[in-house]
Amino acid sequence: MSRRLRTLAAAIGIAALAWLLFATLERALALAQRFMSLPEGLRWLIGGLLAVVVVAGAGSAVWLLRPRKRRAPVTAPDRASLESRLAALRDSDTGVEELRNELDELDRRRASASLYLAVFGEISTGKSTLIAALVPGSAPVSDVRGGTTRQVTHYEGHTPAGEHWTVADVPGSAEAGGDDRERVAREEALRAHAVLYVCAGDLTRTQATELHWLGDFGKPLVLVVNKADQWTDEEREHLVARLRERSEGIPDAIVLVSAGGEERFTRVLADGSREEVRRTRRTDLGQLPDALRRLIAPGAVALEGQRENAVLASLHERTSExxxxxxxxxxxxxxxxxxxxxxxxxxxxxxxxxxxxxxxxxxxxxxxxxxxxxxxxxxxxxxxxxxxxxxxxxxxxxxxxxxxxxxxxxxxxxxxxxxxxxxxxxxxxxxxxxxxxxxxxxxxxxxxxxxxxxxxxxxxxxxxxxxxxxxxxxxxxxxxxxxx
Ligand SMILES: Nc1nc2c(ncn2[C@@H]2O[C@H](COP(=O)(O)OP(=O)(O)OP(=O)(O)O)[C@@H](O)[C@H]2O)c(=O)[nH]1
Ligand SMILES: [Mg+2]
Incomplete structure (x- = not known):
């Protein structure tokens, strides 16, 4: 469209808007005149009803637009009291060594000054595939269905801003019979400075609970919705709106990605023979690098206090048990x-x-x-x-x-x-x-x-x-x- 045409369209738009405003004003004045000519009782009744509608509307607007506050993170005991409780338990020989090791790991990570990111979520949501895309050069991920990752694996690399980081791939949660692996995954998520919570669609009740659990520990986190290649634009919009509502302000950002991975299928050829085909999906990380950059912008040292708090709070629970x-x-x-x-x-x-x-x-x-x-x-x-x-x-x-x-x-x-x-x-x-x-x-x-x-x-x-x-x-x- 040429510049003159655009100016003409803008002028017509402004004129139409002014006319609409004028017509609305005229209508309002006419209504007000008719209102004033009504008997006094009826005026009070209509006035009262209007006031109720306005107050209810304003109330709903305030409620809908209220800032969603992140809940205060769980409180952690101080380290000295935890250590003395562990020392008291040590004589009882109830496997407290594991808890002491957790404290050592806390110190080790602090001393390393590396930023730790955990990629956490239910099985087969595409966590390992996402890590392969985030940390290029990391070991290739096998492409089996369900329960692929059995233990925590760390990948070293560089953040989108170019700093050193360690990304943890953890076993997927909610796998039948995988309670121990889920525990391992959760502990690793708490040990990280920040978490990517990966899902592949709307949140199930278990996933929502998991997300709240991370929120309770005050984890900086991005909700990553993977396998976006499976939906139309309209479905994606709808999904993000729904996730925004269901996640209640816990994630710092919600982003859609297609981590990629491989798909396999069998093709029947003209001569009737069958052929196994492997195809690599296109990787599209969308807004994730930006969201990640913002998430970890404070850096490992600034995020250390929050991380330590989460680990100590979890240790407190485990020690109490x-x-x-x-x-x-x-x-x-x-x-x-x-x-x-x-x-x-x-x-x-x-x-x-x-x-x-x-x-x-x-x-x-x-x-x-x-x-x-x-x-x-x-x-x-x-x-x-x-x-x-x-x-x-x-x-x-x-x-x-x-x-x-x-x-x-x-x-x-x-x-x-x-x-x-x-x-x-x-x-x-x-x-x-x-x-x-x-x-x-x-x-x-x-x-x-x-x-x-x-x-x-x-x-x-x-x-x-x-x-x-x-x-x-x-x-x-x-x-x-x-x-x-
Ligand atoms: N359509 C589609 N499939 C994907 C995408 N990313 C991963 N997948 C597929 O999802 C399946 C699981 O991928 P993984 O990366 O092993 O998932 P995971 O979350 O690490 O699985 P666990 O370790 O078992 O918890 C594989 O078949 C992948 O090919 C994606 O962006 N789109
Ligand atoms: Mg995996």
């Missing part, structure tokens, strides 16, 4: 030790036929040992209160306990050969085991000595005739009596 497991195992050992003493005590002190009475000093020792394990302070008065309640429970539950013990004796006839009093010995094993387990569970959950809660749990356990538990108690009783 180990502590819980270690305490549970330790509680089990304590309960077993006291149940054993109760069995021996029962044989020495209880004449067959007498009521079951909790052996006070022993039970108090059990409560103190368990409270100490869970770091809960208990007074003598509290212990006495708990034992009083346990005795009351027993007074009404003696027949239940003896019935359970009687059944156990029948089920494990070997116990009968150990002589008289075995019924009572077994009953005490059951009582101490129930009291100990009830208290340990209550302390673990409430971090306090809650008489009512522990009492209720104990009642349930006393009546619990589950065969594996009874078998363990029968074995303990037999062992304790033989070793006497």
């Amino acid at each position: 180990k502590e819980v497991a270690w305490r549970a195992a330790e509680a089990e050992r304590i309960v077993r030790r006291y149940a054993r003493r109760a069995i021996v005590g029962a044989m020495a002190a209880v004449a067959p036929g007498t009521d079951l009475v909790i052996q006070g000093a022993l039970a108090a020792g059990l409560v103190r040992a368990l409270a100490g394990l869970y770091g809960v302070r208990v007074t003598d008065v509290e212990i006495e209160g708990l034992l009083r309640q346990a005795r009351l429970t027993l007074r009404t539950g003696t027949s239940v306990v003896l019935a359970v013990a009687g059944n156990a004796l029948k089920a494990f006839p070997g116990l009968g050969t150990l002589g008289g009093g075995v019924l009572h010995a077994f009953a005490y094993a059951l009582i101490f085991d129930s009291l100990g387990r009830a208290l340990a569970a209550s302390l673990a959950e409430r971090q306090a000595l809650d008489q009512t809660d522990a009492g209720a749990r104990m009642r349930d356990l006393l009546a619990d005739a589950g065969s594996s538990r009874l078998r363990q108690l029968a074995e303990l009783t037999g062992e304790a009596l033989r070793d006497r």
Whole structure:
């Protein structure tokens, strides 16, 4: 179009716009005049309705346009407290070496001053193919369907801005039976300064959860939608709009790419023979290099604090899991030790036929040992209160306990050969085991000595005739009596 024609078109456009504005103004004035001539009641009613519509419209606009704030990253404990917790666990031999190694890796990466990028996402979304395009010269990726990448592989190269970086290819998540590999992938994502989260279409619920999880750790990330070659322009636009809504502002950018890769198919030739054909797809990284440049612009040193925070927060969770497991195992050992003493005590002190009475000093020792394990302070008065309640429970539950013990004796006839009093010995094993387990569970959950809660749990356990538990108690009783 020539310049004169363009000027003419612009002039016509401006005139049409002015005319439209004038017509709208005239119409509004006419409406206002008609409005003023209405009876006063009707004027108030229409005015009120208009006000409601305007306020609702403005409210919706504000809500839709509100800035999406990134959630505050999870808080991490300070390094010293984490180290002392790991040191305390080390004696317990519960595989804490792996956690210590994580701290060493944290230091190693900081010292290397290299920027780490993790390419993370579900299986077969094209992560390895994308890395081959991002880090030219990296080892070629095999082209098998699903579960190709089994471990973390690092590729060294240069960022779009020319700085040194290390890109991690990790196993895909959501693979059937691939929980361990998924854990490895997640840990690597947390170790990186920034993450590319790769998907190949709309986010599934699991992918959305994964993305939120990364967001919670405050990871700088780009959502990469791969295999864009499969969609029309309209579908791509629609997809990006939908992803923008579903990802709730977590990614720093959303970009569409075609990582490329190879496709294979079988061609039938004119003579009826078949031929395997391999074809390389075209790589189109679109806006990804720009988005990446912005993502890692602060550099490894500036992003280090955030990275360290994510690793320490994850270590805190993993350490807590180990502590819980270690305490549970330790509680089990304590309960077993006291149940054993109760069995021996029962044989020495209880004449067959007498009521079951909790052996006070022993039970108090059990409560103190368990409270100490869970770091809960208990007074003598509290212990006495708990034992009083346990005795009351027993007074009404003696027949239940003896019935359970009687059944156990029948089920494990070997116990009968150990002589008289075995019924009572077994009953005490059951009582101490129930009291100990009830208290340990209550302390673990409430971090306090809650008489009512522990009492209720104990009642349930006393009546619990589950065969594996009874078998363990029968074995303990037999062992304790033989070793006497
Ligand atoms: N259509 C299309 N297919 C692609 C594209 N990029 C990768 N693929 C194909 O997707 C499949 C999986 O690619 P990979 O790179 O192995 O995927 P991955 O995410 O590393 O897979 P895992 O390691 O198993 O998690 C392969 O068949 C690739 O050829 C793309 O841009 N378009
Ligand atoms: Mg892979």
